[in-house]
Amino acid sequence: MTQINIPNEYSVELETPDIEPYAAGNTGIPYVWRFGSGLPGPNVMVSAVVHGNEPCGVIALDWLFREDIRPLCGSLTLAFMNVDAYHAFDSADPNRTRWLDEDMNRVWDKEVLESDRTSIELERARRVRPALEGIDCLLDIHSMQHLAPPLMMSGRHRKSKDLAARVGVPERIVGDAGHAAGRRMRDYGAFDDPNSTKTALLIECGQHWEASSGALAVEATVRFLAATGTIAQDRVDALDPVPQQSFYTVARAVTIESDTFTFAQPFTGGEVLPDAGTLIGHDGDTPVTTPADNTMLVMPSKRLWKGQTAVRFAVPDRPG
Structure with a gap:
């Protein structure tokens, strides 16, 4: 096991649902379920717990099972991903089990999946990979290290921002x-192909263990399923009105190049800094500054290791 020794400064407000009732799956892949409608339509997937210490997605999937949600058209796949790390979760040391061997959300390059490398997370990704092949729309549910405004990470292409806008939550779409350290599941295959209609979203529901992250995971899942036509719109009509959304694009992801990275202030994410050139921190002796006016800081990391992403700089999209 790769040790992640990061002190926890937040209360663990969420209870972690028992996923053993879902262990068998019905796809030949443990913890992966697929329900068909028998009618034409999109093949939709909701995935959770790619990181073992992010229970909000498990709460959303557990809710879907308990509510007996089934697709009106196409198919619905529900996948618990890094189950070994989730089973090892300990609320007394909740940062430790983000992964066991390596970050499961950095292994989704075809070359990596088909390489001779091995790890707990990589073997699980290989096992789950066939379930992804026919998926048209993916919602991958995550949460964040710090208390910060939730984000919908839409990838590089317009098709995903358009889907995020139809989902309607959270307020900020990025x-x-x-990451330079490896490819995420939401960028796997045709999801990241601008010429394909297949697309994916990754939602960051708030701080890992705050109660509101579980509630947002459920709401976003319901809205996503309605936006894709998988469930009826009346499920959404009962929810609160959505906020006015704002759209950003990452101008730079700061990949750590030295053995030491320090932030200039205790940033937590979501800060919008009005002036270009504002000092954020130092990568070794090299100052790191914002690239433009009104730069938003996206998920400054506690894992300040060489090769990892320290923070991402996002700038507002221009109208039109």
Whole structure:
């Protein structure tokens, strides 16, 4: 096991649902379920717990099972991903089990999946990969290290921002290209192909263990399923009105190049800094500054290791 020794400064407000009732699956892949409608329509997937210490997605999937949600058209796949890390979760040390061997959300390059490398997370990704092949729309549910406004990470292409707008929550939508350390599941295959209609969203529901992250995970899932036509719109009509959304695009992901990275202030994410050139921190001796006016900081990390993303700089989209 790769140790992640990061002190926890937040209360664990969420209870972690028992996923053993879902262990068998019905796809030949443990913890992966697929329900068909028998009618033409999109093949939709909702995935949770790619990171073992992010229970909000498990709460959303558990809710879908308990509510007996079934697709009106196409198919609905529900997948618990990094189940070994989730089973190892300990609320007394909740940062430790984000993964066991490596970050499962950095292994989704075809070359990596088909390589000779091995790890707990990579083997699970290989096992789950066939379930992804026919998916038209994916919602991958995550949460964040810090208390910060929730985000919908839409990837690089307009098709995903358009789907995020139809989902309607959360308030901030961020287009980005991922991380230098490896490819995310939401960028796998045709999801990241501008010429394909297949698309994916990754929602960051708030701080990992705050109660509101579980509630948002459920709401966003319901809205996503309605936006894709998988469930009836009347499920959404009963929800509160959505806020006015704002759209950003990542102008730069700061990949750590030295052995030491320090932030200039205790940033938590979501801060919008009005002036270009504002000092954010130092990568070794190199100052790191914002690239433009009104730059939003996206998920400054506690994992300040060489090769990892320290923070992403997002700028507002221009009208039109």
